[in-house]
Amino acid sequence: MRDYTLGFLSLGAIPAVNVLEVAAKAGFSAAGIRLTGRSKNDAEPTIAGNPTAIKELQDTSKQLGVRISNVTTYHIRPESRIEDYLPVLEATAELGCDKIVAASYDVADDVLVDFFSEYADRANQFGIRIAIEFQPYSGIKTLGQADRIVKLAGRQNVGFLIDAFHLARSGGVPKDLSSIDPDRIYFAQICDASINTPEGMDLITEARSGRLYLGDGALPVEGLLKHLPDNVELEFEIPVVSDKDLSPEKKAQIIFDRTSGYLAGLGHVDK
Template sequence: MQRRYSLAHLTLLSLDPPAMIRAAAQAGYDACGLRLLPFTPGGIAYDLMGKPGQLRETLALMHDTGVRVEDIEIIRLGASFEVDACLPFLETGARLGARNILVSGEDADPARLTDSFARLCEAARPHGLTVDLEFMPWLAVNSLQAARRIVETAGQDNGGVLIDPLHFTRSASSLDQLADLPRPMIHYAQICDAPAEAPATIDELTRASRSARLAPGEGGIDLKAIFMRLPHDIPISIEIPNDEQSTRLGPQAWIRHCLEASKRFFSA
């Protein structure tokens, strides 16, 4: 079985979508992810919904290079979430041929959050998109069990849970819970490494998550234990932002290093 490797946009968030496609192709990736909506107010994102020329350029480069778009991000499920506002995002995702949407759970009201997740799944289904809830220790959905509960209660066949090894190890989540996660909920997974010791504060935790991750085998996360409990046929999104390393090596060399390290990990 040949795994499919995708370059997560956070790894090189400074690149716009056409540049991401070129970089992924040059480094040997099968696919990439694209951040079309920001994760934080005013954060970096690339509004292909409002830039038809850049969307056409991205589609042409995908055709020329063979690099597909695996996932699009990020929809934040907060208290003021309105599904209608996401329709252009979903339509653009369908034009890109994306398969998965990365979402974060940020509403402190579990019932409202579950309803928002269900409505997003319903809106995404006609576009062939799954909706994958990524838990993060500092958000309302802060653990594997919390994410699973939302997805199960929503009861949508295209709903899923996204596993990020960094957030998994920094949250109140266990390997037994991971092994028990139903297979239909797992559409893809991210990979990265990090020091075994977690940062002491939320600010340090978020900074490390966004700019100081390590390639597989270069930190202390028990990646083998995690991926032994995940399906062997899912796509792997390589999300390893590291400002220091990408500056020292150069962005292209850094993403190639991350791909090679990931392939070594799985081949072993």
């Protein structure tokens, strides 16, 4: 059976434990959470290295039956040190999770390859895979660039997060997935979006708050689903600006209901 996973970005800024609670109430089987801020200097609470927070997440996940699918942590930047990520790896393993999302900014390719090689080696000790998220406004802008990094890193536990929004906005199309190893697609984030970034909204803002429910936009969602591996996990990351004032519970329920209906219409009935 395929899990339907709720992406934390869909809900706004709420604690990770509440993401699990909201996901369970809406009917999701799993959720992605954020373990740290985007950088070491963020004021956002850090779960990694916090035994109390980790225990609360462990207990909540078990009690609600909501699996922690993946975790997001610090962006990789020129000043990043592998030591900063060791508490993240430990926390991820303690939470029973096997995927960490990785995005990079302003790092030279040769440095980035070396970093990913060491990061993957450390992660492999915990049975964790590194899912590179390419983003057109980041240092890894396209699927092709991500594939190059994966190949140069040369580690079996480095692969891809395929985000429908980022694929489209970086100029990619679903058939591009046929050029990469399907076993390296660790999960996919599904959403819809307008044909172009709305006037008055930059790309980062659109990515973090201006996506659309499935069927409301112009992305080739059905084509993407056809080109993804049959059993790949689908995470629904759908922050919708017109619904920003709704409660997290209401947002999650709309996403679950709209997503279930859309996928049922395509013959996808698992959850």
